[in-house]
Amino acid sequence: MLQAENTLFTIVVIGYFILTALNFAFVILKKDALAKVAFGIQTGIFLLHTAALVLRGIGAGHWPMTNQYEFATSFAWALCLVSLVFIRKYRFPVLGAFSSPLILLMIGYAAMQSREVKELMPSLRSSWLAFHVSTAIIAYGSFGVAFVLSLIFLFRGRIKGEGFWGQHIPQPEKLDMISYRSVCLGMLFLTLTILTGAIWAEQAWGSYWSWDPKETWSLVTWIIYAIYLHLRIRRGWRGKAAAWFAVIGFICVIFTYIGVNTFLPGIHSYA
Amino acid sequence: MKKIGKFLSSMPFAITLLVLLAAACAFSSTVSQGQAYEYYAAQYGERTAGLILALHLDDAFHSWWFIGLSVFLCLNLLCCNLIRLPGLLKRVRTFAKPDGTTASNATAEAEGTGDPHRLFAALHMPSVRESENGQLYATGNRAGFWGAWVCHLGILLLILGFALGQITMKQYTVYALPGQTKGMDDSGLQVTVDDLQILRAESGAVQQYTAELTVLDPVNHTEEKGTTGVNAPANLYGYKFFQNSVGWGADVRVLKNGQELQKEGLCVGEFFAISDKPELVIYFPAFYPDYSGEPKQSDPSLPVKDPAYLYQVYYQGQILGMNVLKAGEELTIDEYTVLFENPRNYTLLAVKRDVFTWLVLLGGLVTLAGLVMAFWLQPRAVCAVKEGENWHVFGRCQKGGVLFREEFLKAAAETGFTPCKSSDIEGDDA
Numbered sequence: 001m002l003q004a005e006n007t008l009f010t011i012v013v014i015g016y017f018i019l020t021a022l023n024f025a026f027v028i029l030k031k032d033a034l035a036k037v038a039f040g041i042q043t044g045i046f047l048l049h050t051a052a053l054v055l056r057g058i059g060a061g062h063w064p065m066t067n068q069y070e071f072a073t074s075f076a077w078a079l080c081l082v083s084l085v086f087i088r089k090y091r092f093p094v095l096g097a098f099s100s101p102l103i104l105l106m107i108g109y110a111a112m113q114s115r116e117v118k119e120l121m122p123s124l125r126s127s128w129l130a131f132h133v134s135t136a137i138i139a140y141g142s143f144g145v146a147f148v149l150s151l152i153f154l155f156r157g158r159i160k161g162e163g164f165w166g167q168h169i170p171q172p173e174k175l176d177m178i179s180y181r182s183v184c185l186g187m188l189f190l191t192l193t194i195l196t197g198a199i200w201a202e203q204a205w206g207s208y209w210s211w212d213p214k215e216t217w218s219l220v221t222w223i224i225y226a227i228y229l230h231l232r233i234r235r236g237w238r239g240k241a242a243a244w245f246a247v248i249g250f251i252c253v254i255f256t257y258i259g260v261n262t263f264l265p266g267i268h269s270y271a
Numbered sequence: 272m273k274k275i276g277k278f279l280s281s282m283p284f285a286i287t288l289l290v291l292l293a294a295a296c297a298f299s300s301t302v303s304q305g306q307a308y309e310y311y312a313a314q315y316g317e318r319t320a321g322l323i324l325a326l327h328l329d330d331a332f333h334s335w336w337f338i339g340l341s342v343f344l345c346l347n348l349l350c351c352n353l354i355r356l357p358g359l360l361k362r363v364r365t366f367a368k369p370d371g372t373t374a375s376n377a378t379a380e381a382e383g384t385g386d387p388h389r390l391f392a393a394l395h396m397p398s399v400r401e402s403e404n405g406q407l408y409a410t411g412n413r414a415g416f417w418g419a420w421v422c423h424l425g426i427l428l429l430i431l432g433f434a435l436g437q438i439t440m441k442q443y444t445v446y447a448l449p450g451q452t453k454g455m456d457d458s459g460l461q462v463t464v465d466d467l468q469i470l471r472a473e474s475g476a477v478q479q480y481t482a483e484l485t486v487l488d489p490v491n492h493t494e495e496k497g498t499t500g501v502n503a504p505a506n507l508y509g510y511k512f513f514q515n516s517v518g519w520g521a522d523v524r525v526l527k528n529g530q531e532l533q534k535e536g537l538c539v540g541e542f543f544a545i546s547d548k549p550e551l552v553i554y555f556p557a558f559y560p561d562y563s564g565e566p567k568q569s570d571p572s573l574p575v576k577d578p579a580y581l582y583q584v585y586y587q588g589q590i591l592g593m594n595v596l597k598a599g600e601e602l603t604i605d606e607y608t609v610l611f612e613n614p615r616n617y618t619l620l621a622v623k624r625d626v627f628t629w630l631v632l633l634g635g636l637v638t639l640a641g642l643v644m645a646f647w648l649q650p651r652a653v654c655a656v657k658e659g660e661n662w663h664v665f666g667r668c669q670k671g672g673v674l675f676r677e678e679f680l681k682a683a684a685e686t687g688f689t690p691c692k693s694s695d696i697e698g699d700d701a
């Protein structure tokens with residue numbers, strides 16, 4: 001089972017590589033047909049990636065999001081899912097061109113992690129684990145897409161006239177609104193992540209909130225996106241300032257995920 | 272007074288507070304919490320260490336400035352919710368009225384000879400009303416007006432529950448070897464660990480620790496029994512008992528001239544004094560379950576293979592010696608013989624009573640509900656007015672103007688209407 005997962009994972013990594021290359025070709029050659037192919041390929045890779053995660057779960061005998069490798073590959077999977085949904089819903093193929101390098105980076109990070117399957121320590125043997133980490137990856141995926149959209153927003157400001165970019169990137173108001181939709185999704189799931197994490201910590205350690213660095217950083221991330229939401233309400237701040245906060249927010253997400261384990265000690269140090 | 276209220280409830284103040292709180296949390300997470308001056312002095316130098324203590328950065332999340340910021344945030348949220356309530360009620364009411372939406376405040380408008388009922392259906396607004404002057408009218412998602420308000424209320428409840436919990440919570444830590452009874456500080460209760468079971472997978476990895484407990488109330492001569500495991504706390508005498516972690520312990524026997532003098536259970540990290548010579552003290556700093564294995568580990572989850580006990584001997588506070596005793600080996604000090612046996616895990620229980628946890632959970636759920644309402648229930652109103660042969664149809668969305676306009680114009684086009692003009696795309700939600 002794990003052997004099959006290994007092979008499938010390799011195919012998925014190559015798939016994301018091809019996807020990114022194809023998306024580059026789309027924006028350089030400016031051929032819409034390539035975007036259609038890219039979308040089809042992304043859907044295909046997403047299905048393979050899902051299968052790889054399922055195999056991992058069966059092979060490892062636990063929810064496949066419990067160590068750095070599993071979480072990284074799930075993070076890439078969620079980025080792929082949310083970007084697919086947004087590309088389709090808002091008919092926005094250029095989003096794929098900007099999001100695929102991010103997915104590639106994340107799956108590349110996953111590929112560098114140890115794929116060893118370890119027995120879960122008792123505190124991780126909880127049904128809350130599945131809820132907690134699944135909501136986290138959807139939140140992270142949504143914030144990743146919001147990050148990409150905000151970068152596009154900031155880039156959009158430099159575009160004059162109607163050329164390829166002018167035609168393929170929505171007007172600033174709409175772009176801001178799409179980015180807002182992805183932050184909303186992320187905010188809802190991050191709130192769920194924090195809540196399920198607190199319920200679980202209460203059961204496992206008898207303390208729903210202990211200011212552990214990972215908890216603290218998830219709160220920082222949550223506050224940053226709350227600031228984003230409030231900036232958008234004020235007319236003068238909607239747009240650029242809010243977009244910058246969505247960028248900072250995603251930097252916090254990445255720090256919460258990777259930086260905290262690397263630089264700060266805490267009970268989350270296993271994942 | 273009014274000015275202060277206005278400032279306290281203002282959005283710039285809210286944003287400032289949120290930025291400060293995020294910065295405070297981020298910064299504090301980089302400073303190891305709860306350490307002594309010596310630790311900070313060694314890490315950062317004496318001057319910085321002094322500064323850390325002066326600013327309470329060693330316990331940042333309970334410091335006056337952090338609590339102050341949180342109190343201001345609560346005041347801000349409370350004032351904001353109270354001050355906005357009348358306006359909000361009015362807005363919801365106006366929105367429900369047919370004349371609340373006009374062509375001039377509409378987000379999008381169209382006209383034509385199409386059937387407005389089909390347009391309402393295409394926009395998923397089935398309950399259409401007709402006003403006295405023949406205007407057709409429907410609203411949707413009005414609960415969305417309450418989203419931010421409910422979310423803010425949830426945050427207030429959550430912070431309130433957290434603060435009350437912090438103030439009133441009773442918390443104890445009890446560790447004991449199976450068979451030992453320990454007191455629970457000022458609670459007046461005593462805990463006996465009757466048994467500690469360790470469930471292992473085939474690989475030897477620990478899957479679960481389960482402790483059988485008896486809690487005794489010596490004053491009323493009552494007792495309650497329960498089982499606690501990781502992720503499955505026991506509830507006894509209104510306290511929750513959490514199986515927090517485990518460590519090593521063993522029995523220590525002391526013989527005097529070959530006669531048994533003393534036998535006690537001793538956990539790693541504990542001292543014990545010889546009963547008839549209290550200035551002679553044995554300290555048990557570490558236990559190695561597999562001393563011949565490499566590397567030597569004292570991990571409490573490892574199975575016992577080749578046990579070894581590290582000990583230190585103190586006499587009148589001065590260290591006399593330190594060494595390792597393997598199973599069956601003895602330590603002899605004058606007429607005393609000390610031996611360690613029966614190594615086993617002790618359990619560390621976190622005991623807690625927090626009667627406000629439910630308020631925090633309620634706050635969290637209310638916040639969640641508020642978020643869903645604010646984000647996914649965007650209030651919308653659509654009107655259709657007959658003008659000669661044509662219907663003039665227009666719609667308003669409280670938020671998400673661009674997307675609503677697209678949706679409206681698409682539905683209008685599909686049901687026989689043509690767009691009128693470029694509509695105002697700003698929602699009036701500021």
Ligand code: HEM
Pocket residue numbers: 223226229230233280281282285344347348351416418419420422423426642645646700701
């Ligand atoms: C951690 C704290 C906070 C969170 C998580 C939060 C959350 C939210 C959310 C989700 C919205 C809806 C945004 C949207 O629909 O796009 C909102 C709106 C709003 N918030 Fe907050 N908020 C917080 C603190 C505050 C504070 C302290 C104030 C005090 C002034 C405030 C004032 C407002 C106002 C005026 C709105 C607009 C309401 C409306 O459009 O009906 N918020 N907030």
